[in-house]
Amino acid sequence: MKRLIAVFVLLLGHGFALAQFRIEVTGIGLTQVPVAIVAFKGEDAVRQKVSTIVQADLERSGQFRSIDTAGYVLDETSSPDFSVWRQKRGDALLTGSITRLADGRYDVRMHLWDVVRGQDLGALGNVVVAADLRLAAHHIADYVYEKLTGDKGVFSTRIAYVTKREKKFSLWVADADGENPQSALNSAEPIISPAWSPSGEQLAYVSFEARKPTIYVHEVATGKRRLVANFKGSNSAPAWSPDGRYLAVTLSREGGSQLFLLDLSAPGSEPRRLTQSNSIDTEPIFTADGQSIFFVSDRGGSPQIYRVPVSGGQPTRVTFTGTYNISPSLSPDGRWLAFISRVTGAFKLFVMELATGNASAITDTDADEKPSFSPNGRLLIYATETQGKEVLMTTTLDGRIKARLAGQTGDIREPNWGPFQK
Amino acid sequence: MKRLLLVVGVVVLLGGCGTTVPLAGNGAPVENRSTSDAADTAGTRGAGGADAKGVGQGSVTQVQLSSNGASGSDAALASVQTRTIYFDYDSYTIRAEFQSVLEAHARALKADSTRKVQIEGHTDSRGGREYNLSLGQRRAEAVRRALAVLGVRDTQMEAVSFGKEKPAVVEDSEEAMQKNRRVELNYQ
Numbered sequence: 001m002k003r004l005i006a007v008f009v010l011l012l013g014h015g016f017a018l019a020q021f022r023i024e025v026t027g028i029g030l031t032q033v034p035v036a037i038v039a040f041k042g043e044d045a046v047r048q049k050v051s052t053i054v055q056a057d058l059e060r061s062g063q064f065r066s067i068d069t070a071g072y073v074l075d076e077t078s079s080p081d082f083s084v085w086r087q088k089r090g091d092a093l094l095t096g097s098i099t100r101l102a103d104g105r106y107d108v109r110m111h112l113w114d115v116v117r118g119q120d121l122g123a124l125g126n127v128v129v130a131a132d133l134r135l136a137a138h139h140i141a142d143y144v145y146e147k148l149t150g151d152k153g154v155f156s157t158r159i160a161y162v163t164k165r166e167k168k169f170s171l172w173v174a175d176a177d178g179e180n181p182q183s184a185l186n187s188a189e190p191i192i193s194p195a196w197s198p199s200g201e202q203l204a205y206v207s208f209e210a211r212k213p214t215i216y217v218h219e220v221a222t223g224k225r226r227l228v229a230n231f232k233g234s235n236s237a238p239a240w241s242p243d244g245r246y247l248a249v250t251l252s253r254e255g256g257s258q259l260f261l262l263d264l265s266a267p268g269s270e271p272r273r274l275t276q277s278n279s280i281d282t283e284p285i286f287t288a289d290g291q292s293i294f295f296v297s298d299r300g301g302s303p304q305i306y307r308v309p310v311s312g313g314q315p316t317r318v319t320f321t322g323t324y325n326i327s328p329s330l331s332p333d334g335r336w337l338a339f340i341s342r343v344t345g346a347f348k349l350f351v352m353e354l355a356t357g358n359a360s361a362i363t364d365t366d367a368d369e370k371p372s373f374s375p376n377g378r379l380l381i382y383a384t385e386t387q388g389k390e391v392l393m394t395t396t397l398d399g400r401i402k403a404r405l406a407g408q409t410g411d412i413r414e415p416n417w418g419p420f421q422k
Numbered sequence: 423m424k425r426l427l428l429v430v431g432v433v434v435l436l437g438g439c440g441t442t443v444p445l446a447g448n449g450a451p452v453e454n455r456s457t458s459d460a461a462d463t464a465g466t467r468g469a470g471g472a473d474a475k476g477v478g479q480g481s482v483t484q485v486q487l488s489s490n491g492a493s494g495s496d497a498a499l500a501s502v503q504t505r506t507i508y509f510d511y512d513s514y515t516i517r518a519e520f521q522s523v524l525e526a527h528a529r530a531l532k533a534d535s536t537r538k539v540q541i542e543g544h545t546d547s548r549g550g551r552e553y554n555l556s557l558g559q560r561r562a563e564a565v566r567r568a569l570a571v572l573g574v575r576d577t578q579m580e581a582v583s584f585g586k587e588k589p590a591v592v593e594d595s596e597e598a599m600q601k602n603r604r605v606e607l608n609y610q
Contacts, residue, residue, distance in 0.1 A: 131478030223483035
């Protein structure tokens with residue numbers, strides 16, 4: 001009887017701690033670094049298995065594959081026998097430990113080794129509260145990723161997205177792996193277009209709570225939100241300037257849908273109009289230097305993506321293939337443009353190299369929406385539909401490695417990838 | 423007795439694993455945690471550092487919005503038939519068959535200058551959300567212009583869009599899409 005209750009507790013606890021997401025990684029990358037991650041000493045005693053989280057992070061990036069380390073007992077103080085790991089064809093070895101301190105916090109330590117060269121790639125220690133154990137694991141994954149690829153890892157970043165369940169809408173904040181979702185806003189009316197501020201502390205979004213679209217800026221940690229755009233007509237498509245001071249938005253206050261700039265440092269001030277056309281101009285995004293805005297316009301007869309200097313001037317067209325190109329997202333280095341293109345009725349995610357104009361479809365689904373680059377520019381998150389259900393996916397830019405984050409409660413849409421946390 | 427204890431135990435456990443809790447409206451923070459294990463669940467980093475109680479660096483405070491009641495509308499113009507104008511695919515041209523609907527609303531608005539109408543544009547489910555919001559806006563503004571031509575004052579009208587967010591019929595059939603491409607007139 002006791003055992004039955006114990007099992008039930010385990011199941012319930014596990015079910016609640018599990019995020020809405022299940023990760024399914026498909027595809028094989030060109031080069032995958034084989035890495036051996038040994039279970040961290042002491043992780044049996046805590047719920048968050050640090051080594052498992054690190055392994056899942058690295059595998060989801062598509063750039064690593066794991067070597068079996070079952071049965072090995074090592075920690076960060078161990079001097080590894082490299083011949084063992086070379087025989088298993090590992091390139092790197094990660095060891096570590098988790099120790100509970102007297103004050104209830106945890107000392108998390110790790111050590112990374114280059115197996116091929118037999119070199120020490122560094123050791124880290126971090127004392128965290130229990131609630132930050134997952135974060136400590138993500139920081140370790142970032143460290144390993146950066147040491148072995150040269151790029152910054154995005155495992156400690158967050159994503160925002162919207163769910164719809166029956167008639168309820170929620171805006172969620174979750175870790176980049178989909179775990180630990182926390183609801184920032186619950187509403188009976190739709191929420192669309194969430195956009196992270198450059199600091200990662202706020203979300204701008206469009207809410208229909210006033211029975212018309214209006215724009216809020218919402219401080220995620222405190223729940224403090226303020227209405228920043230409720231001009232006559234519709235207010236939508238907020239996009240942050242890189243310095244966090246301005247929001248480029250779409251307003252219909254002067255008729256049609258036109259781009260305006262809101263100065264958040266001067267609340268109540270008049271927005272500055274950016275586009276002057278009789279067409280639809282919407283979905284603005286800033287370039288990383290804050291000098292230009294990419295946006296969608298149907299001034300040519302159907303929606304295409306254009307670019308215009310923030311200081312003013314004639315927009316120049318960027319997309320030329322097909323008759324319907326929307327939802328632009330720019331890689332932080334400015335090299336790549338992701339967007340959605342309608343191709344014979346299907347809505348497909350494309351990635352274009354801006355220098356050459358070459359664009360490729362990188363999915364085999366046909367209801368793709370809202371691509372958003374990771375802050376290291378290596379991955380895209382987007383919404384799509386599989387088997388009649390709305391899901392979120394991440395993909396490498398070449399489309400080779402995809403991970404599906406399948407929502408288990410209701411429909412899921414409108415993803416936005418947050419910045420590196422300071 | 424043992425079985426009763428088991429049932430009670432299960433009920434207690436189920437009751438304990440709460441889902442998100444709605445707020446009273448004062449914005450008090452709610453912890454979104456499992457009560458079965460408060461020690462090391464949830465919480466990532468965020469703005470500030472961890473506090474003394476052990477809350478993680480990035481906890482999120484939840485805000486619950488209460489739903490608004492339906493806005494009042496005139497009895498004579500209340501039925502969906504008399505306050506909805508439908509559109510062809512990819513079009514914001516008002517078909518001739520809806521002229522009488524427009525004239526009825528123009529009469530009501532001109533008769534009482536304190537009356538305000540919200541003109542709400544919608545699209546069917548195909549296409550991106552923001553672009554569809556703008557397409558719905560075009561439809562709403564076409565109706566607003568038509569009412570203005572019939573003599574309704576600008577101060578009595580506001581044209582807004584719901585894009586594809588509030589379909590009248592949630593289905594992918596042609597009939598459903600036809601019923602979703604519309605403008606609704608709602609009196610404030």
